[in-house]
Amino acid sequence: MTSPQPEFPPLPVHDPEVRTRHLLALPDGVGVDELEVLAISRFPAAAWETMPGVQVRRSGGGRGARSLAASTGVLRVSRLSTLTGPYSVTSADAVSLGLPAVTTTIYDVRCPRERGEPPYPGGDRDGLKRAFADAMPVREEERVLLWLVAAARRLGGAVRTGERGVVLRPDLDATIDxxxxxxxxxxxxxxxxxxxxxxxxxxxxxxxxxxxxxxxxxxxxxxxxxxxxxxxxxxxxxxxxxxxxxxxxxxxxxxxxxxxxxxxxxxxxxxxxxxxxxxxxxxxxxxxxxxxxxxxxxxxxxxxxxxxxxxxxxxxxxxxxxxxxxxxxxxxxxxxxxxxxxxxxxxxxxxxxxxxxxxxxxxxxxxxxxxxxxxxx
Known part of the structure; x- marks a missing residue:
């Protein structure tokens, strides 16, 4: 018999501010510890400021049935950038954001908006040139986005970029080296x-x-x-x-x-x-x-x-x-x-x-x- 999975708070998909920020979308089965390891792999000082918490809720009745409720956490990857989550999301809400229907959890990314020149000609394996055709991310935003794409590739997820909402679904096997x-x-x-x-x-x-x-x-x-x-x-x-x-x-x-x-x-x-x-x-x-x-x-x-x-x-x-x-x-x-x-x-x-x-x-x-x-x- 498998243990019940905690229910994380739903992503506020109707909040217009959410749609202006980058989102990391992940499929079922990806734990918060896996994301933390990937964050430390790129940002050595990364740490949870607030750990996602799990609480046991008891329902009424003589048998005292229990359910699990979870709260979101805040993972700081650098001085200026954080990920808040995980949030739960339904397939319908994921599709409304342009994300894969298999998405079950989302992390809301807060980082500076820093843009430079338009993209140079050439390859675009990660899709960032497609997402930022007018001006490429630089400095902190570039570092965070490159990590988000790499993490999504490793975990089988996707990244929704802010503003235009372009979705990046990196190929799991794009780089086999x-x-x-x-x-x-x-x-x-x-x-x-x-x-x-x-x-x-x-x-x-x-x-x-x-x-x-x-x-x-x-x-x-x-x-x-x-x-x-x-x-x-x-x-x-x-x-x-x-x-x-x-x-x-x-x-x-x-x-x-x-x-x-x-x-x-x-x-x-x-x-x-x-x-x-x-x-x-x-x-x-x-x-x-x-x-x-x-x-x-x-x-x-x-x-x-x-x-x-x-x-x-x-x-x-x-x-x-x-x-x-x-x-x-x-x-x-x-x-x-x-x-x-x-x-x-x-x-x-x-x-x-x-x-x-x-x-x-x-x-x-x-x-x-x-x-x-x-x-x-």
Whole structure:
């Protein structure tokens, strides 16, 4: 027999102020402790100012039947931003807000409204450019929104942005990359043995590829209107437009900067090679490839910074999937073919990360820097 679930106060959906703020919508089964862990994973000082409370109410009658009632709490993620909730919501009210019908709880987000320039051309995996087409969030609001989207992706929820009410439903599997953080170094042949135990066709990638400069038909030299025709733009979608708007317009200045960059690269390449990182590749054919990149990392997920072995930084074993069309990685709604390839690559990414963590120890983090139990992979 399952325990009765507490009834949280309903979201005041008819309050016009609620519709001007960002809302985090979550499905059934997500506890307040899960949200707290995700908050601390991004904002180390996050804490409940007021814990959601559960009270037992007794009804009249001889048998003294009981029901559970719960009050909302206030989760402070930073000095200026809080989440109040959880509020309960019916399917009808969720749909009226544009949210998924499976939404059962909502958190009301209070944070500063800080906007900057219109969005740059290019990908929009999180949908923020679509939601804020006139001016992108910056500073505190940007940090909070990026975390809200990451939390919604991890928990299978959605984010309703204030003002226009644009709803973001991040794909659970949009980013399948994983990173193993540890203090143990594996030599290239040791790493290859671990990866080949999982995917036998893995190989080391120790040699660089000479770079001969940008393609002749990329950037400002790219033909206009390629995106409208469905033709990939050399160098990346929107590169030509971005360079025309934000790049260095003077041709002599560009040549001078390029010469300085070449001189710097030449000086670095003339020094003796010290192995500080390396990689391995797994060719997946039409499904792209998996790259395992090894190197030092100083910017660690907040939950790792207090651990003794990570006090001075750590080693990162990054397991990344790269599709045949890398631009689709940054699309909010990639093609069916991309999703099929991603689904076939995902088990390999999980198996490699799990095998590496089993050898070097440490912790596994996803692309949102949220820690993952190896047993869940």
């Amino acid at each position: 994983l990173t193993v953080f540890t203090d143990r170094w594996l030599e290239p042949d040791e790493l290859l043995a671990v990866v080949q135990h999982v995917v036998p066709r893995a190989r080391l990638a120790m040699e660089g590829v000479p770079w001969h400069g940008p393609a002749d038909d990329a950037g400002r030299r790219a033909a206009s209107g390629l995106a409208e025709l469905g033709v990939p733009e050399p160098g990346g979608r929107g590169l030509r437009k971005a360079l025309e708007r934000h790049g260095v317009s003077d041709e002599r200045r560009r040549r001078h900067l390029a010469a300085e960059a070449d001189a710097f690269d030449g000086a670095v390449l003339s020094e003796p090679v010290v192995l500080e990182g390396y990689g391995a590749l797994v060719d997946l054919g039409v499904d792209g490839m998996i790259a395992v990149e090894v190197g030092g990392e100083e910017a660690l997920p907040p939950l790792l910074r207090g651990l003794p072995w990570a006090a001075g930084g750590a080693l990162a074993y990054r397991v990344r999937w790269e599709p045949t069309d890398v631009e689709e990685l940054e699309l909010e709604r990639p093609s069916f073919a991309h999703r099929v390839a991603r689904g076939r690559a995902m088990p390999h990414v999980h198996s490699i990360a799990r095998a590496l963590q089993g050898v070097v120890g440490g912790e596994i983090a996803d692309a949102g820097e949220f820690l993952i139990n190896p047993g869940d992979l």
